[in-house]
Amino acid sequence: MDSDYLIIRAAKKQPIERTPVWVMRQAGRYLPEYRATRAKAGDFLALCKNPDLAAEVTLQPIDRFGLDAAILFSDILTPLEGMGIKLSFNPAPVIHNPLRAAADIAALRLPDPDDNVPYVGQILDILVPELRERVPVIGFAGAPFTLACYAVEGGGSKLFSKTKALFFEQPALAHQLMEKLTAMTTRYLNYQIAHGVKMVQLFDTWAGILCPDDYQEFVFPYVRQIFAGLDQPGKVPKIYYINGGHQHLSAMANTGCEVVGLDWVADLAQAKDLIGHKVALQGNLDPNVLFANPEVIRAKVKTILDKQGPASGHIFNLGHGIDKEVNPEHLKVMVEAVKEFSAR
Amino acid sequence: MDSDYLIIRAAKKQPIERTPVWVMRQAGRYLPEYRATRAKAGDFLALCKNPDLAAEVTLQPIDRFGLDAAILFSDILTPLEGMGIKLSFNPAPVIHNPLRAAADIAALRLPDPDDNVPYVGQILDILVPELRERVPVIGFAGAPFTLACYAVEGGGSKLFSKTKALFFEQPALAHQLMEKLTAMTTRYLNYQIAHGVKMVQLFDTWAGILCPDDYQEFVFPYVRQIFAGLDQPGKVPKIYYINGGHQHLSAMANTGCEVVGLDWVADLAQAKDLIGHKVALQGNLDPNVLFANPEVIRAKVKTILDKQGPASGHIFNLGHGIDKEVNPEHLKVMVEAVKEFSAR
Numbered sequence: 214m215d216s217d218y219l220i221i222r223a224a225k226k227q228p229i230e231r232t233p234v235w236v237m238r239q240a241g242r243y244l245p246e247y248r249a250t251r252a253k254a255g256d257f258l259a260l261c262k263n264p265d266l267a268a269e270v271t272l273q274p275i276d277r278f279g280l281d282a283a284i285l286f287s288d289i290l291t292p293l294e295g296m297g298i299k300l301s302f303n304p305a306p307v308i309h310n311p312l313r314a315a316a317d318i319a320a321l322r323l324p325d326p327d328d329n330v331p332y333v334g335q336i337l338d339i340l341v342p343e344l345r346e347r348v349p350v351i352g353f354a355g356a357p358f359t360l361a362c363y364a365v366e367g368g369g370s371k372l373f374s375k376t377k378a379l380f381f382e383q384p385a386l387a388h389q390l391m392e393k394l395t396a397m398t399t400r401y402l403n404y405q406i407a408h409g410v411k412m413v414q415l416f417d418t419w420a421g422i423l424c425p426d427d428y429q430e431f432v433f434p435y436v437r438q439i440f441a442g443l444d445q446p447g448k449v450p451k452i453y454y455i456n457g458g459h460q461h462l463s464a465m466a467n468t469g470c471e472v473v474g475l476d477w478v479a480d481l482a483q484a485k486d487l488i489g490h491k492v493a494l495q496g497n498l499d500p501n502v503l504f505a506n507p508e509v510i511r512a513k514v515k516t517i518l519d520k521q522g523p524a525s526g527h528i529f530n531l532g533h534g535i536d537k538e539v540n541p542e543h544l545k546v547m548v549e550a551v552k553e554f555s556a557r
Numbered sequence: 558m559d560s561d562y563l564i565i566r567a568a569k570k571q572p573i574e575r576t577p578v579w580v581m582r583q584a585g586r587y588l589p590e591y592r593a594t595r596a597k598a599g600d601f602l603a604l605c606k607n608p609d610l611a612a613e614v615t616l617q618p619i620d621r622f623g624l625d626a627a628i629l630f631s632d633i634l635t636p637l638e639g640m641g642i643k644l645s646f647n648p649a650p651v652i653h654n655p656l657r658a659a660a661d662i663a664a665l666r667l668p669d670p671d672d673n674v675p676y677v678g679q680i681l682d683i684l685v686p687e688l689r690e691r692v693p694v695i696g697f698a699g700a701p702f703t704l705a706c707y708a709v710e711g712g713g714s715k716l717f718s719k720t721k722a723l724f725f726e727q728p729a730l731a732h733q734l735m736e737k738l739t740a741m742t743t744r745y746l747n748y749q750i751a752h753g754v755k756m757v758q759l760f761d762t763w764a765g766i767l768c769p770d771d772y773q774e775f776v777f778p779y780v781r782q783i784f785a786g787l788d789q790p791g792k793v794p795k796i797y798y799i800n801g802g803h804q805h806l807s808a809m810a811n812t813g814c815e816v817v818g819l820d821w822v823a824d825l826a827q828a829k830d831l832i833g834h835k836v837a838l839q840g841n842l843d844p845n846v847l848f849a850n851p852e853v854i855r856a857k858v859k860t861i862l863d864k865q866g867p868a869s870g871h872i873f874n875l876g877h878g879i880d881k882e883v884n885p886e887h888l889k890v891m892v893e894a895v896k897e898f899s900a901r
Contacts (some may be wrong), residue, residue, distance in 0.1 A: 341720050371878065377845035381853045424843060425824040426860065459803040460822050491584040499768060501721040509725045526795065536716065 218349045220281045221411060224450035224472050224493050226526040232518060232555035233281035234548055235351070236456075238534030239274040240286050244541055246273045256301045261287050262333035271340055277541070278548045282351050284342055285405065287333060287418055289355030290363060290403050295329025296321045296393070298364055311367035313375070315383075318390045323397055326404035328442060334408045340410035351452075352410030354402050356417035356439070357394035358432045361387075364394075373422055380431055387431060395435040399442040406444050414452040414474065415439065421457025421476075428461050433468065441468035452495055456533055466491045477532025482520040493526040498547065500531045503539045507546040514550040523557065530541065562693045563756060564625045568794035568837050576862060576899035577625035578892055579695070581798075583618040584630050584879030588885055590617045601624035601646045605631050615684055619692060619724065620884070622892045626695050627688055629749065631677060633699030633760055634707060636745050639673025640665045640737070643709055655711035658728075662734045667741055670748035670874065678752045684894070685753035689881040695796075696754030696793040698746050700783075702776045704876035705731075708738075711852025717766055724775055731775060739779040743786040750788050756795040758818065763802025764819075772805050777812065784813035790798050796839055800877055811836045826864040834847035837870040842891065844875045847883045858894040867901065 222234035225461050241247055241375070254260035260267060267286040275283050288297075290306050297320055301311040312318055327334065340350050355363075365376040380387040402413050420432050427541055440451050453465055454474030465473045466488035475484055475496035502513045514529075523526040529551045535544065580710050580780030585591055598604035604611060606688035611630040620628050639662055643653040654664055671678065684694050699707075707713070709720040724731040741787050746757050764776050784795050789870055797809055809817045812830035819840035828838055846857045858873075865871040873895045877887065 372845055374845050374848050374880070374882070377843065378848045381846060381849040381857070421822065424822050424841075425827070427843075444812075457801055457822070460824060460827075478765065478768050478801070480804060483769070496770075498722065499771075501716055501718050502725060504718050504722045505725040513725070534717070538718070 218281075218411060220528055221349060221450060223525055223528050224412065226493055226524075228441055229525045230557050231477075232521070232527055232529050233530040234272070234551040235280045235282040236531055236535050236544065237251070237284075239278075239280060239284065239480070240270040241535060242537035243535055243539045244277070246270075246277075251401055255390045257288070257304060257444075258291070258300070261291055262332045264332050265535070267332070267336045268339040271336070271350075272343070275344070278545055279552075280348070280548065282348050283304055283340060283542065284351040284414070285336060285340075285353060287330075287336075287353070287412065289360065291325070291333075291408060292324075292330050292397060293360060293364060295326075296397060297322030298421065306363060306368055308364055308367045311375075311523070312390065313363075313379075315386055318393070320395050321390075323393065323400070330401065330404070334404065335397070337408035337410065342427055349411035350409065351412045352402060352405030353414040353416060354398045354405075356415045356420065356432070357391050357398055358423075359417050359419045360394050360398070361390055362419040362422075364390075367517065373419065377422075384430070386448070389398045391431060391435050395438055399439050401441075401456040402439070403444050404409075406449055410449070412450050412452065413443070414454060415470075417453065417455045417458070420455045420461065421459075425460055425464070428464060433464055436468045444516055448491075452528075454495070462487055464465055472528060473529070475532060479519055479532070480520070481527075485521065489526065493528065494521070495528040495530050499529070500533050500539075501536065503543045503547065507543065510543060510546045511550045511554075514547055515554050518554050520553070529555070562625075562755060564872055565693060565794060566873050567869055568796070569755065570837055570868075573869045574776075574901050575841045576710075576865070576871055576873050576895055578895040579623070579624045579626040579628065580871040580875055580879050580888065581628075583622075583624060583628065584614040585879060586881035587879055587883045588617055588889070589669040590614075590621075590674055601648060602644070603633070604637070605635055606676045606753070606834055608676050611676070611680045612683040612687070615680070615694075616687070617743050619688070622889055623896075624892065625690065626692050627684060627752065628695040628758070629677065629680060629697060631674075631680075631683075631695070631697070633704065634763075635677075636668075636670070636674050636698070636741060637704060637708060639668030639670075641742060642799055648662060650707060650712055652708055655719075656708045656734065656869070657723075659730055659733075662737070665734075665737050667737065670745055673744065674748070677749065681749065681752035681754065682885045693755035694753065694760055694797065695756045696746060697751030697758045697760060698749075698762065699758045700776070700797075701735050701742055701779045702767075703732055703740070703761050703763045706763040706766075719765065721766075724728075724771070728774070732795055735775060735779050739782055745784050746783070747786075747788050750793055754793070756794050756796065757787070758798060759814070761797065761799045761802070761805050764799045764805065765803075769804055771806060780812045791870045794837075796872075798839070806831055816872060818874070819876060821881075822865070823876070825861055825871075829865065833870065839863070839872040839874050842873070844877050844883075845892065847879065853885065854887060854890045855894045862895070862898050873899070892897070 450471040452472040453470035477499040630654035714785040794815040821843040
């Protein structure tokens, strides 16, 4: 049964025999086998759209490390293409027709996922049966504000000045954009659920650039709406992650998610005191710890596990995506330390 | 009397007639008059070391906007030169002999400020008498961890992986480095106090990349030590600023500073609830708000002032340095809004 998966039980604070562990960006450039498969596909976007090869890279870290969940191989920006946004990666994302005016936002389409991202359904149709006896597949999407940041700015940014200028100067237009992205994202996650994902993570990577007032106005209502609009309520736990989102912790716990994903600068014990009665927690090893030696990695893993203690309700992860320069053997040390130190 | 300065009274929570305001990086590239003076000096480092021109750019925003404090024109990295670190700007800082091994750290000298940074004393000797009847001059220094980040990494970084590897793998060596930087910084700030600064700000820009445990181990004791080691205790208020330091707010208030500098993602009302009984607060308008129109700027200023209410103990500032693309007229709107809305 789906609810027998270790990670699902941890998300629901049900009894567990040890702490489950997976890693953001676990199928990625730090793995030589990933680099080999990507070379076969061509570039990153071609890999995302090649179901066989995308499924292959998804499975690589599961086979190598014995992680407790696979995560759909894709990028948060790919579903924007069907809305009319022109996207490429080199390797940073570039949006060739950034949204700047009311007409740009009015022109955004609300695509059917079967037309927009058929490869996502096809990847899941390979992965879910393949992994059924082992681990669940986590689906994911970018949260609307984070998608808006890229779409307005035209790519990544340090300050997201254009995005903020639009949100601060034309709030009604910003809300229109958020509504469209929310509708698309809800539909996209439900499509993934229909194709068998057993858990979803909503990545709100850039919501940390906002103060709490702006978060309440522009972000919170839409995240709540997405979570409330997902199919199979209670069966498919929802993880909500913000990078640099310490100022939003209480709000995050009120979005309707079952799990709050912590970045690495949060303190798990403090977060547990603050919101642990409402939600499970995911995280939160500093990704940079994986550049240190195995002894340090083991000690830092233990410190985090000790903050949680024996209670269920914790999914071990890094506090951010794994860096492409990490030695895979160091990740192995981390995964084995989680399993060893958390055994009940 | 020094204690009559509006900003000093606000820092000490004494009665004020309105909220004082200054801006991080207020003497900077967004001002055409600054760009003209810098062109005369040559490059940025040459400007820092030219007392007449450095004093000139310090005064420009005071004259233009009627700000309530001047801040020494310099860079947090310049005092590292006398320790043996080779520095240039192009325009981002580059350190040509980054600290990587025990021998590098052992070789660091503890210079006399009169030999190391004579131009800082000379700038202050021009500025302090010139401004005495108007506003105080704020001195500043980079906090030891932030200096260590640049010195180990060799410049700025997104992840500061090399710094973290050193701190995590060789903690004893990291503490040696922190001790040396702490001694240098204490001496440097006392030198500025001797030359007449009436307030100091310690910039711990990068301490936000650490989790609270690592902050307690590697940062907090040294910041406390610096503040405890400053001359004229009680007379020269100390501001302590971290960018992205929401997770450290309680610790910041325990460093011995009189004022905690908030970044723009903190909520002033929440920070006041948490630490307002111990310290005054500085901040915290989102620097990006200055890209919006005057109406938005005024509304956002008012929101922040309303969070503080009529009590003293607030210094208005941005939550981070002003961006070089900002229209100076927009900063004028901000300063005038602070003065108008905060009048008692």
